[in-house]
Amino acid sequence: MAVLPLLILALLAGSAYSSPSRIVGGTVTSIDKFPSIVAVEFYSIWSGTWSQSCAANILTARYVLSAAHCFDGFLFDINYRRVRAGSSYRNTGGILANADHAYNHPTYGLNGYDGDISVIRLRTPLVYSPVVQQSVIVNQGFQIPDNLPVVHAGWGAISQGGPLSPVLLETTIFTINNQLCAARYLTLPWPQIVTENMICAGILDVGGKDACQGDSGGPLYYGNVTVGVVSWGHGCANATFPGVSTAVSPYTDWIIQTAV
Known part of the structure; x- marks a missing residue:
């Protein structure tokens, strides 16, 4: 069996300061860039x-x-x-x-x-x-810092309820504080639970970039490291409610x- 590679913690630590779901606000990319x-x-x-x-x-x-x-x-x-x-x-x-x-x-x-x-x-x-x-996956228990640039890639919808993409797209967004994200989702008429095992990411209070329908299960990357798995969100690319991925590190x- 091939050895499953892990991220060296220093890779993320040194860079700490520098959504069920196609890619919204994305650009055309190639499988050569995302071969995993x-x-x-x-x-x-x-x-x-x-x-x-x-x-x-x-x-x-x-x-x-x-x-x-x-x-x-x-x-x-x-x-x-x-x-x-x-x-x-x-x-x-x-x-x-x-x-x-x-x-x-x-x-x-x-x-x-x-x-x-x-x-x-x-x-x-x-x-x-x-x-x-x-792929390379993040180490067990590593806490992903806020405001980290991360990337979605996929073939999902280009807008909420819109058509699926015929070609692979990518978009760069930023991780969002988990407690802030959780508090926002509790304000919905039907509150949704954001746990510590999730990563919220988007362009906070701006929106326009996100995973969407058809992107579920796809990776959330930091560099070439898989840190999340696309899971859910309130619509797609919503300015108030970021997309939510399952964090890989707890698992x-x-x-x-x-x-x-």
């Missing part, structure tokens, strides 16, 4: 076709990291999920691998979207190439133990 991202495709029993609906990040040749809500639900069947790796384009190109088993975190579903993270085993291993590479040990 893969599209998660769903099979529709109604149309008999496959289509990208979530994303994931490569942990090893046999395992990818995604959001639990992409591998859950009344009609969920693991046989109706597959990943497409090594392509910049939605629903075309690259290489395909069917999903074999989803290991949703055991806390998922107990407290809103807390624990919205899943390790997915593939039936056949991915073949590494310049556009198919494993790093579990991820490593599971991806064996």
